[in-house]
Amino acid sequence: MGVTAQSVWDNCLDFIKDNIQPQAYKTWFEPIIAVKLTDNALSIQVPSKFFYEWLEEHYVKILKVSLTKELGETAKLVYIIKMENTYGNKQPFTEKIPSSNRSSVKSQDVDIPLNNKSPELRNPFVIPGIRNVKIESQLNPNYSFENFLEGDSNRLARSAGLAVSAKPGGTSFNPLLIFGGVGLGKTHLAHAIGVDIKDKYPEKTVLYISAEKFTQQYIDAVKKNNRNDFIHFYQIIDVLIIDDVQFFSGKTGTQDVFFHIFNHLHQNGKQVILTSDKAPVDMQDIEQRLLSRFKWGLSAELQTPDFETRVSILKNKLYRDGVEMPEDIIDYVAKNIKTNVRELEGAIISLIAQSSFNKKEITIDLARIIVEKFVKNTKREVSIDYIQKVVSDYFQMDIDTLQSKTRKRHIVQARQLAMFFAKKFTKASLASIGSQIGKRDHATVLHACKTVDNLSSTDKQFRKYVEDITKKLSV
Known part of the structure; x- marks a missing residue:
C-alpha cells in the first residue's frame, strides 16, 4: 500500500x-x-x-x-x-x-x-488567538490582601488564598472555592489572589470573569459557530477566576463547556479559583460531575465577622481614607451592623460624607441616624440560635430537648421546623445548619425541609405551626 x-x-x-x-x-x-x-x-x-x-x-x-x-x-x-x-x-x-x-x-x-480582527473570532477580552496576544486580567488592583483584614471569620479562606498566590496550581487547593453570604468579601479575596499572582508571576495569564459574563460569551460563541475558539481561549489561561459560579445553575450548555475547560486546566497544573454564595452541597441544578470537581480542592467559607474584626475593618478604612473618628462612634457602628462588611464600610462612608457636606461634627446621634437607615434597609437576618429558641418556646420545650437524639414525633417535628426556618431565614449552609441543630448532617436538613413542605400542604394543624412561627420570626 x-x-x-x-x-x-x-x-x-x-x-x-x-x-x-x-x-x-x-x-x-x-x-x-x-x-x-x-x-x-x-x-x-x-x-x-x-x-x-x-x-x-x-x-x-x-x-x-x-x-x-x-x-x-x-x-x-x-x-x-x-x-x-x-x-x-x-x-x-x-x-x-x-x-x-x-x-x-x-x-x-x-x-x-x-492579524486581522476577524469578527467571527472576537476573543472575549482583547483579540482572539493572535500571536503575542495580551489578555487583560480584568482585575481590580484596589482589592488587595493588604486591605482584606484577617479575623476568625475568614482566616481559612485568606490563608488558602495566600498559599495559592504563592504557588498557583502547585497546592492541593485546586480548585479553591470561596463561599459565603452577600458582602462578606468573596469577590475582594478572589481579586486579591489574582493581583498577588500577577505581581509575583508577571508572565502568567490571569483572568477574572463573572459566571454571568462567561455564560454570555458562551452563548455568543455558539451563535457564531466558534465554540472551539471559545474553549481554546479559556484553555490557555494559567489562573482562571470565576465569580458567582452558582449562576451556572440550570445552564447545562455552559456547565458542559466549563467542565471541559476545567478538566484541561486542572490536568495541566493551572489554577482555578471560584466564588459562590453557597457551599457545593447546597448548589441546586449543577451537574454532579461538576460538583464533584468543585470538591477536589478546598471549599473555604467566609463567615460573618466578629465585633473585633468589624472594628479593625472600620479603622483600616478610615486610615486608608485619611479620616479620624472617635473610638466610641467606631464601636457604635461595629456593634450595630453585624452581617455585612459592605454595609459596614457603606455606613462609615455615609458618616464621613454627611459630616463633610453638611459641615456637621460626627456625633453618636449622627451615627445613630445613619446606622438606622442601613439596618432598616436591610432585611434583618435572624440567627440559628434565635430560631431554635423561638421554636422550642413555641412547643414549650427546652433547646436541649429540641437538639436531642430522641425520635419522639413532636420533638422530631419541632427540630425539623427549626431546620426549615434556619434554611429560610439565614444564609447558612445546610451543613452549618445541621451542625448547629443537634450535630446532624446536611442530608438530614434537606430531608427536614422536604418533610415540612409536604406536611404544610397536607396537615392543617402543621400548617398553623408554620404560620405562627413565621409571624414570630418576621417581627
Missing part, C-alpha cells in the same frame, strides 16, 4: 505523542484531520485560525522534525483552516516548514492577514 496523507500523519502523530504531554496531545493534535498529500506537501485541517496560530507558536519545531522524518527536507505543511461563518472562504494557508520559529504564511488565493 502506497504512502497516503493518513499514513504520513499517523506516523507523525506517533512521534509527537511520545514527545509531548498527553493532555496537550489530546487538545491540539487529536482534532486535526489529514486531508491530502501532493508533491511532498501534507495538507491538514484545523478547526480555527486560533488553533493554527497556537500550533505555530508552540509546536512548529516538533511538526517540522516529525514531517521531515517522513517526507525529507523538502517537506511542506499546508494548513486548511475550516472556519465556520467565513462566507465560503475556506482557502488553505500554505506553509513551507520554516527553519525558524516564525513562519512566512501565504494564503493561496485570498489574502487573509493573520
